[in-house]
Amino acid sequence: MAKAFDRSKRVASQIQKELSVLIRDRLGDPRLALLTISEVNVSRDFSYAKIYYRLMGDIDDKGIAESEDILSQASRFLRKELGHSMRLRSVPQLRFFYDRVVDTADQLEKLIAAAVSDDQQKHSG
Numbered sequence: 631m632a633k634a635f636d637r638s639k640r641v642a643s644q645i646q647k648e649l650s651v652l653i654r655d656r657l658g659d660p661r662l663a664l665l666t667i668s669e670v671n672v673s674r675d676f677s678y679a680k681i682y683y684r685l686m687g688d689i690d691d692k693g694i695a696e697s698e699d700i701l702s703q704a705s706r707f708l709r710k711e712l713g714h715s716m717r718l719r720s721v722p723q724l725r726f727f728y729d730r731v732v733d734t735a736d737q738l739e740k741l742i743a744a745a746v747s748d749d750q751q752k753h754s755g
Contacts, residue, residue, distance in 0.1 A: 642670040652711050668729045679722040682729040694728045701726040
């Protein structure tokens, strides 16, 4: 059981590295120029991989939807290229998701700062 877990982590790590290079060098889409892959999770049976990515800079919901469309359209090509570069019996299907963790953390940080400020104003006055 532990061995399968180790293998899925190794495969996920290798997919992350390979996809970063493929998206940068082979896709050549300027809308994905500042894309980073933050995490890859591979299913236990290696049938699919969830790829979480971030786009640097100010990005709105339209830009996120556009990037998801580009990546999902390119997923067959990327999967085929992964098959050439990695030695796997079968390459997992690729599913791309925008990583909102940093955005959520920023929102929470602002809410906490506002609550602390309100509390200080109530207790100082």
